[in-house]
Amino acid sequence: MITPFRSPRLRSVNRTVLLGLTGAGLFLASLDAYVVVTALLPMLKSVNIAVNRPEQATPIITGFLLGYLAIMPLAGGLSDRFGRLRLFAACLVLFAFGSFLTATAPSLAQLVTGRVLQGAGGGALVPAVLALAADLYPTGDRSPVLGAVSALQEIGSVLGPLWGGLITASAFGWTWIFWINIPAAALLLWALWPEVRAGGEERRPANLDWFGALLATAGLSLLTLALYAATPEESPVGEGIIWQLPLALLCFVLFVWHERRTPHPLINVRRFRDSSFTGSALTNAIAGAGLMVALVYIPVLANAVFSMNASSAALLLFRLMLGIPVGALLGGFLAQRLRSYRLVAALGLVLAATGFLLLSGWNEGSLTPHLLGSPLTVADAELLLTGFGLGLEIAPVSAALLDAVGDTERGAGASFLIVMRLVGMLVGFSLVAGFSLWEFHRVTAHLIPPLPGLNPNFATQYAIYVLKVKQAIFDEYHLIFRATAIALFVGALLAGLTLRPLPRPRWR
């Protein structure tokens, strides 16, 4: 929970500069949140992993999310105890070290370790910068500043895949996505160092729920392992699911038990009795899963079957990402205007689900037809619609959850929103990755490739084989997008049934 407190020294320095520098660090980290989605294949190649073993890319994505989730709930309390700027500096160093490990990785293990550390460093920056902003600005002026910090993070996330794609396709190559973080982080630290060293920030003892955080992280790690299909030709989930899943559930049960008893819980679990709180939390997770599917699978589809390079794939995804901020702005406005969270949230999720259904009809010629003679293609419109829908639900779902927790727990509620979105991303992506690859292997189990040798018909047979493989890849993607659409329809239903209407304005 973010609790502002007075810090005379911080107030005496130029707060715009201070917030600008820490905001730049947050932007740097948020760029890297989804940056790998357009660089996955070259990253795998550089650690000698073949393109037909994409399951090995899963931990590169889930590792970052896990690192982020592990540290984020504690970061607010840590910034209370050690100071916002000290925590910021430490996390920026951790983020830069994770970037170094990722850029120099000779093996998948180091690549994943680097991403976990990047996630942990980057995850803690969000509450640290938000809390710093709350310290620097008084109550009346705080709201637009907090909004600007959150927007900075969202913009970074949206631009990340494009940034990654452009660097990967350039002569520099994918490692420069991460190399560039090191001088940038060093420059920020250098600029902030006098303030960090002066230690003028107010600090106070904070009750950190280490045990709760440990249980939650252990549960999520075990769940991720249980869902990770390391050999998708044999199983859509992990080999150890039989013991990992029950153990994960036990960790979650213990977490709830502990949170009910501890005086300073990470999350007030009693709130789950409120259907509006639970509904908005679950809806948020489902929307996170939908966003993650789009983020990962659109660039890979562009690369695998439309033969696009990393920058073209990033530009294709960017059409969807553009729709998100537009939808987000309109969602807030509409919810206020119509005085209904449930209607706007459900509408957004239905639009996103419809977008995914349209994407599930893509084939080799889907990127060319133009929309009613306009410069936009039909595919552009479908991607924009999907992103727009995913954006539209953000404001009403977030507002419904924050209304449900009330003024006193608003900070914790805001963190919980991010946590639930990331949990949705983590679980949704893990499930989709395993089941889709398992389905691909099932469909192609008897599709034996022709071999050159003395085969006089090799060229023809090979061309037919390539066509069949492409069709199987399309079928796999159709399944992924349809499953995502169904999940989003369920989310729409959930939002429609559970979210409470807006509270009446107090002046009435």
Place this chain on the structure above:
Amino acid sequence: MHAGVSPSRGLAAGLAIIISVSSCGAPTPDAATLLKQSSQRMLGLSGFHFQMQISGFTGTDEPVQSAQGDAHPPALHARVNLKEGAILLEVEVIFATGDIYLKSFTGGWQKLTPDEVAQFFDARTLFDPQVGLFAAMRDTTAAARGNAEKVNGHETYPIAGQVSAGRMHQLLTLIRDQGSYQATYWIESQGSDLWRARLTGNLFDAAKPATITFDFSNHDHPVSVTPPPLG
């Protein structure tokens, strides 16, 4: 009267002799003997795990980048990374009872004809007792032992020597068969297990160098390779 040797003095002398003999130890065999012993040892194992990595210039015709798997020479089961244009593809290979089986990007196992095998990677030769890597160890010339080195936590002697290009060509047919190449073997000082072998030279081009590195582990861990079900 002749004074007898006291029991305590006898015991001390005996201990001193035992300690001095054991500290000298058996003399370390020469490089050629170590190579022969290690070759014999590796061919006699009931199984081991291996990793093969090709680096440097491999040309356009050499698709193999790396391989890893388990072997009970000459039988083996490996996952092989092949270079296909700008991408890497993984295939699975089994060599059992004299035949080679392949599992590719899609589909099940298929049995390859010798002609098809020659197209990409002849796994039959890799650990063949007559022409494979362990046979090449025996035929290494000008072998010299270096100072002890640790490889994967094991005390080894590096033995460096020369292998004729013709011999290497038998190992991988795309290797040029002119001149000779540098070979280094890391052999455990106790027991003759081979932990690493490195072959270096202008393997795939007259002017550009390349290196093939083999790493071994799980020595004598039983490996049984049988023909897979087809289709």
